[in-house]
Amino acid sequence: MLTLYKGIPDVVVLPTSTAEVQAVVRICREARVPVVPRGSGTGLIGGATAPLGGVMVSLTRMTEILELDLVNRCATVQPGLINLWLTNAVRERGWFFAPDPSSQMVSSIGGNVATNAGGPHCLKYGITTNHVLGLEIVTGTGDVVSVGGKAADRPGYDLTGTMVGNEGTFGLVTAITVRLLHLPEAVKTALASFASLVEASEAVSAIIAAGIIPAALEMLDDAMIGAINAAVGKVYPDGAGAVLLIELDGPLAEVEAQAERVAAICRERNALLVTVARDEAERALLWKGRKEAAGAVGRITAAYLLQDAVVPRSKLPQIMREMVAISKRHNLLFANVFHAGDGNLHPLICYDDRKPGELERAQQANEELLHACIALGGSVSGEHGIGMDKAKNLPLQYADADLNFMFRLRRVFDPDGLMNPAKLLPSHPACGEGFRPSRPTLPAGTWV
Incomplete structure (x- = not known):
């Protein structure tokens, strides 16, 4: 997915102070050169790439x-x-x-x-x-x-x-x-397995409806379970259609009472198995699988698109059904790992980039899923940002008046359109080409 968005900056600078950053921005403004900030480069939206060249400001030395x-x-x-x-x-x-x-x-x-x-x-x-x-x-x-x-x-x-x-x-x-x-006084981490994503989704709604707000409530499907177990050892039970990773924290008595109630709710919703980590080592193993999911999926696919859409929590069962339909329609595997508690979806749409047409099929499936989420009252992005990846999708969620307001606000802080251009907002003819500046050559002798 990350290789879909590329760009080569003309210059890379590595400042160590605010004064150095300020000097770079002022020089770039005078020379009409784009400025692209970059941190660790772990983003998933093409937000720290330089498609128009310019000066990339790497902040990796500002770590104090x-x-x-x-x-x-x-x-x-x-x-x-x-x-x-x-x-x-x-x-x-x-x-x-x-x-x-x-x-x-x-x-x-x-x-x-x-x-x-x-x-x-x-x-x-x-x-x-x-x-x-x-x-x-x-x-x-x-x-x-x-x-x-x-x-x-x-x-x-x-x-x-x-x-x-x-x-x-x-x-x-x-x-x-x-x-x-x-740090909370006590932490309990439980794992509940279900026959299907829909049943697991119904359990999520039931937990929240009971007035319990877990610290974390994560869902993984069978494809992701298999990939993780193959990559890091058997972490999650085989044969489950989905698992919920549920973490509770707070005062000890409250956490113990909530853990019992959550286990009962999961069983009422047809959980196949509910277990609680007995010690920190077991808890760490459960989280190791979750944290390494994106890397583990390499065991089952050559490439993937990672989605970040959101639906209202009550719509999880409905979007899970729609996801299955989209997967079948395009003959593509979806591997799910996501923040079920707030409806933030992270399906990995698997494809083989060596086969002609598969990327395009995956992109079409991705667009259909986004439209389905919006139709259910959701959002095109939950936490990954917009970057280059979803700028074109913002009109699905915002009216023209909303987008115009955002363009005007951006102009207040960046009147020349040089700060991380071609990101976040869609191209907007009414605003001219300020946010997509040409790629000039730095004047000879320019200090960078």
Whole structure:
């Protein structure tokens, strides 16, 4: 999937400070050269590629924890800091950083902010925007601005929320103040297996309807179970049509009571088997399978398209049926692993890129699935972002007036259309070619 979006920058720079980032942006603006921010490169939407050339600003050397303020339950970090490194730095003191995308071992916090990343535990704890208190940004005009901060209530516009998820189209984030949370007293992780995706989906709705909000509620289908078991050892039961990975955390007495209730609900919904991890080693194994799913699928397919659409949780059984129909119609295998608790789908549409026409068939299946999700009141993206991958699909979800408003907002921070062009928003003739600038040559002697 990642090779569908390519681009070669004219120059790559590796700044270490806000001042250096600002200098690069100002030079690029003067020379009318596109600026493409890049973190760890783990994104799935082509958001950190340079299709129009220009200057790629790699933030991989900006990895410092600038401040740990546990009194105020926050930390300020540079954008290149790896997500998991922050939790590792504070875990022994009883804290953690909640957003946990499956790539958290290698993805950067700046990239998480750019795409408003989620993760398995966003069901209970929320996505990245819920944990960002403040940002320092170099805008497309070359100005350094600070938005938000440690204070709980700040007057004026919520510019922090506006900046999270902008995918580098407003500017480059150079410092991030994030919220830290106390580690929960107790954690229990359960696995429930079902005969089908539909039955597992019905169990998801029943758990939430009972007033229980698990920390995580993940679903995997039989194709993904087989791939994971082949890649990392037998983690999940053979013969199941789907499994639910259910994690509960909080005060010990509450977690134990919820675990019993969740197990009972799953059995009421025809679960084939319900087990609870007996220790941290068993829990880690269950999560190892989930975290390595995208890599494990290489055991069953040469290539795949990874979807990130969303449907209302109550529509999960319906979209599962539709997914089966699309799979059969195009004669393509769908391998499912997704955040069932909030309806964020991640089917991997498997195809063989060595066979003529299979990529096109997979892309058609992908489009049909997106349309089905929108028809059920869903969204084209949950946590991966838009990038180059889904810009053309935004009109499925937004009216012209909505998109025009977004274009005008983008112009405020990036009046020249140089910041990560050809990303997030669809091409828009009414706005001219500002967001798709030509590929100029840097003037001789230009400092980069």
